[in-house]
Structure formats: C-alpha cells, structure tokens
Amino acid sequence: MAKPSQVNGKFVVLGVTGSIAAYKACLVARRFMELGAEVYVMMTQGATKFVTPLTFHALTGHVPVVDMFEPRTDWQIEHVYLAAKANLVVLAPCTAHVIGKIANGLADDIVTVTVMATQAPVVIAPAMNVNMYQNSIVQENIVRLKKLGYIFVGPTYGKLASPLEAEGEGRLAEPEEIVEQAVKLLASPRRLKAPR
Numbered sequence: 001m002a003k004p005s006q007v008n009g010k011f012v013v014l015g016v017t018g019s020i021a022a023y024k025a026c027l028v029a030r031r032f033m034e035l036g037a038e039v040y041v042m043m044t045q046g047a048t049k050f051v052t053p054l055t056f057h058a059l060t061g062h063v064p065v066v067d068m069f070e071p072r073t074d075w076q077i078e079h080v081y082l083a084a085k086a087n088l089v090v091l092a093p094c095t096a097h098v099i100g101k102i103a104n105g106l107a108d109d110i111v112t113v114t115v116m117a118t119q120a121p122v123v124i125a126p127a128m129n130v131n132m133y134q135n136s137i138v139q140e141n142i143v144r145l146k147k148l149g150y151i152f153v154g155p156t157y158g159k160l161a162s163p164l165e166a167e168g169e170g171r172l173a174e175p176e177e178i179v180e181q182a183v184k185l186l187a188s189p190r191r192l193k194a195p196r
C-alpha cells in the first residue's frame with residue numbers, strides 16, 4: 001500500500017484523454033492528492049467531452065491545461081512547463097489515439113507535447129473497446145512504447161462500458177492499482193527510466 005512518504009511533494013502530471021473511462025481519472029487524482037502529491041491535470045479536447053476541467057480544478061486546486069496556446073497567469077507561458085516540472089507523468093485513461101500519436105512521435109496537444117518533452121517517467125493506463133485494443137496497430141504501438149521505456153498499467157479484462165460487449169480486454173486498470181504501480185516505480189528509481 002502506497003505511503004505518503006513516497007509521494008509527498010512530488011509533482012505528478014496527470015494526462016486525461018477522450019475515453020469513456022475519463023471519469024475514473026478523478027479517482028486517480030484524488031488518490032495522488034491524498035498521498036500528498038502536487039497534481040496538475042492536462043486534458044485533450046476529447047477528454048473534456050467526458051469530464052469537465054472544472055472537476056479537476058476543484059479536486060486538485062489547479063486549473064487543468066487543455067489548450068496549450070491559451071495564455072495562463074498561474075505559471076510561465078511555456079508549453080513545456082509541465083514536462084519540465086514533472087516527477088512523474090501518468091496518462092489515465094489513455095486512448096488508442098494518444099498511444100498512436102506518442103508511438104509515432106506526434107505532439108499536437110498538451111498531453112503529447114508534455115510526454116515528448118519530459119524527462120520524467122511516463123506511466124500509461126490504456127482504456128478502450130476490446131477490438132480497438134486487439135487491433136494489431138494498437139498492439140504494435142504498445143510494444144514499441146514498452147521497448148522505449150514507457151510503463152504500462154493494464155488494461156485489464158473485465159466489464160466494458162459498451163452495451164455491445166459485456167466484458168473483454170481493454171478495461172482501465174482500477175484507479176488504486178494505477179496509483180499503486182506508479183508509486184512503486186517512484187519509490188524505486190532504478191526500475192524507473194525516462195522514456196527515450
């Protein structure tokens with residue numbers, strides 16, 4: 001079980017993307033907060049269709065970044081600010097789309113720019129439809145990212161959101177599990193390498 005001493009004062013950047021499981025990112029943010037982390041949220045435009053920036057603002061005390069071109073007053077106007085400050089970047093949930101962008105070196109939103117620019121370890125918790133997850137392009141992208149040092153938590157087999165599939169592979173790992181795995185990595189830096 002993660003202890004506050006492992007997390008206290010760490011700057012955790014939580015990336016939320018456009019998955020039906022986006023609401024569970026609130027629980028991930030909450031758990032990191034309980035453990036004493038400073039949590040900053042970045043969201044894709046897609047993520048805002050599922051959960052509002054206001055929710056994360058209220059939970060973390062910081063206004064999430066959605067539009068990297070929008071000037072901010074609470075920190076330097078720097079699209080790589082989060083990347084530079086992060087001790088850990090956690091993408092939960094992470095869509096097939098964002099996995100594909102990262103695997104192919106694309107950086108056209110705050111989440112993918114931050115992932116590309118950071119020297120911190122990046123934990124990815126995918127969530128998607130079972131057929132999307134089993135798609136060979138998605139699988140190849142995941143293999144590629146694992147080889148490059150990205151750390152995956154889940155997805156798991158279980159009940160999926162779509163009424164078309166009762167259950168399958170592609171379910172977001174439980175929020176507590178995502179935080180547990182991320183904290184374990186934080187606690188043993190030798191297992192934790194920045195993706196390259």
Ligand SMILES: Cc1cc2nc3c(=O)[nH]c(=O)nc-3n(C[C@H](O)[C@H](O)[C@H](O)COP(=O)(O)O)c2cc1C
Pocket residue numbers: 016017018019020021044045046047094095096097098127128129132
């Ligand atoms: C209701 C609904 C649920 C979705 N859930 C997922 C999901 O769990 N995982 C996923 O990869 N894409 C999902 N998508 C598709 C993504 O939202 C879509 O690929 C979008 O472009 C992702 O944008 P982003 O990756 O920039 O956040 C869903 C779409 C809809 C309409």
